[in-house]
Amino acid sequence: MKVIDSVNEARMQLQQAIAKAFNAKEIMDNYANKEPEYLRGRISLLESELHLKKISRDKFLSETHQLLERLGKIDSLTNHENEIFKEAQKQDMGELVQAEKKELSKQTVFGMK
Numbered sequence: 001m002k003v004i005d006s007v008n009e010a011r012m013q014l015q016q017a018i019a020k021a022f023n024a025k026e027i028m029d030n031y032a033n034k035e036p037e038y039l040r041g042r043i044s045l046l047e048s049e050l051h052l053k054k055i056s057r058d059k060f061l062s063e064t065h066q067l068l069e070r071l072g073k074i075d076s077l078t079n080h081e082n083e084i085f086k087e088a089q090k091q092d093m094g095e096l097v098q099a100e101k102k103e104l105s106k107q108t109v110f111g112m113k
Contacts, residue, residue: 036075039067043081061088 043064050060065088068081077085 036071039071040081043067043071043084058091061091064088065091 046055046060046064046067049055050057061084064084068077068085068088071077071081072085
């Protein structure tokens with residue numbers, strides 16, 4: 001039993017080390033520095049999925065917001081990309097306001113305020 005536990009522990013440590021070594025954001029940033037068209041292609045794919053109703057508008061805005069942030073760091077955004085980015089920022093602000101309202105209502109209900 002101890003051998004199996006040791007093997008499982010080693011396997012878990014290896015998985016954690018690999019996850020740390022290959023942080024997805026760092027890899028995407030590194031790739032994006034070489035190829036901005038990859039990011040634009042991914043955004044185009046997300047737009048197609050949105051029009052085909054394979055993904056929700058919220059998911060589209062969330063994912064494109066992240067991609068556009070990265071793209072904006074390495075290349076200038078087109079007018080269309082800027083429009084999407086602004087819309088995604090508005091959604092993020094709306095979600096933040098909703099979360100704050102929810103937290104305030106919890107505090108009021110529990111007599112914290």
